[in-house]
Amino acid sequence: MEKQGEESMGFKKKQYVGFGVILAFMLVTAVVMLVSMNHMKKNMSEIVQDRYMKVKMATEIQLLFSQSDRELLAIINDEKASGTKTAIQNITANRAKIESRLNQLDNILNHSQAKNILAKLQNEFASYTETEETIINDARHNKTVPSGVISDYQTKRSHLTAYITDFKNFQENLMSKAMKNASQLEKTLLQMIVVSSGLMIAVMLLIAYWIVSGTAKSLNNISKVMTHINYDDLTSLPRVDVKTEDEIGEIGAAFNRMAASLEQASQKEKNYIEQISERNWMQTTLAEMATMYQNITHINTLAERFIQKAVPVMAASMGAFYLKRGEKTKAEFVKIAAYAEDRGNPGREKFSYGEGLAGQCALEKKSRIITDVPENYSLISTGLGEAKPRSILIAPVIYEEEVLAVLELASGSFNEFHAIIAGTL
Incomplete structure (x- = not known):
């Protein structure tokens, strides 16, 4: 069934199917690549817009905290009031910025571990802010900061610094993982492109092989038929087995039509050559027989010579020559010469007009080839009895519309050409 289906698929249909498969494969590959590229773009966008922004804000918080910490240390260590007001303003401004950054992070964080770290950071910052505010109030009133407050400040500063560092490192790790994932996705996409290109080339080669092999097979069938042509005899040419209705099938059908035309033309040429031959x-034989009859004056001798020559020339096995004697109703045809390969005595001794097949031919003045020989017909009699031939040729000898003699021949097979020769003889 598969083979029949393949043979019924034409050359043009194969091309449509082949290129359709290639286009479908290219479309699927393009869709997969677009989806992968979109996913990679999304990851890159997450890296740039999300991870990077979070790391940036964590870095800003760390920087602002460092600035505030330096200002606060200056307040603690500076017993003079100069610069305290400016330091307090800077600390207050930085605190507001840090709180703003912490609120932004709280709104955009989507990782549970990051949220936990941020919550600890916010709590520690709130506690740190209280101690910071105590130190600022003492500075405003020109009071010395108690050692206990300073110790508490240092502890909270260390904890807050650690939380900020942890949060920043966590976000940097996430960004690093995202970068690695993007890089891996890029490699995967590149591998997919290479594999898809290889598969596409393989599919194209397979389809090309399928189309070319099918076409080559059909053309080889036509070529094999052409190589089996016998150019010496164009009367019988091989035919192409047309299995498809495509362009190749049309070539095969055209070859078959051409072969039929060549056979007809060759047969006509062969028949013409045979007729000429x-x-x-016939002309050569007649010339030989005309030469043979010279200087013969007796009719019986002439008849004997004639029948001895005519029987082999006509490819007959036996024959008899009857000469008309008498006139009108009393006329009869008497056997004056006979010939047989087995030296029998062919023919009857005499017959009249209309008597038997020979008499009917004499009466009708027409030659006849008899293939359906009657059961009671016999031409040769031997010591073992009478034998019936398979084909009889009876030809009257006519001169000036008068039958002068009758020639009767027996053989395995006669045709119209034999009748023409007999009439000419």
Whole structure:
């Protein structure tokens, strides 16, 4: 069934199917690549817009905290009031910025571990802010900061610094993982492109092989038929087995039509050559027989010579020559010469007009080839009895519309050409 289906698929249909498969494969590959690229773009966008922004804000918080910490240390260590007001303003401004950044992070964080770290950071910052505010109030009133407050400040500063560092490192790790994932996705996409290109080339080669092999097979079938042509005899040419209705099938059908035309033309040429050969042979035979009859004056001798020559020339096995004697209703045809390959005595001794097949031919003045020989017909009699031939040729000898003699021949097979020769003889 598969083979029949393949043979019924034409050359043009194969091309449509082949290129359709290639286009479908290219479309699927393009869709997969677009989806992968979109996913990679999304990851890159997350890296740039999300991870990077979070790391940036964590870095800003760390920087602002460092600035505030330096200002606060200056307040603690500076017993003079100069610069305290400016330091307090800077600390207050930085605190507001840090709180703003912490609120932004709280709104955009989507990782549970990051949220936990941020919550600890916010709590520690709130506690740190209280101690910071105590130190600022003492500075405003020109009071010395108690050592206990300073110790508490240092502890909270260390904890807050650690939380900020942890949060920043966590976000940097996430960004690093995202970068690695993007890089891996890029490699995967590149591998997919290479594999898809290889598969596409393989599919194209397979489809090309399928189309070319099918076409080559059909053309080889036509070529094999052409190589089996016998150019010496164009009367019988091989035919192409047309299995498809495509362009290749049309070539095969055209070859078959051409072969039929060549056979007809060759057969006509062969028949013409045979006719020419038969005419030449007949003219040569007549010339030989005309030469043979010279200087013969007795009719019986002439008849004997004639029948001895005519039987082999006509490819007959036996024959008899009857000469008309008498006039009108009393006329009868008497056997004056006979010939047989087995030296029998062919023919009857005499017959009249209309008597038997020979008499009917004499009466009708027409030659006849008899293939359906009657059961009671016999031409040769031997010591073992009478034998019936398979084909009889009876030809009257006519001169000036009068039948002068009758020639009767027996053989395995006669045709119209034999009748023409007999009439000419």
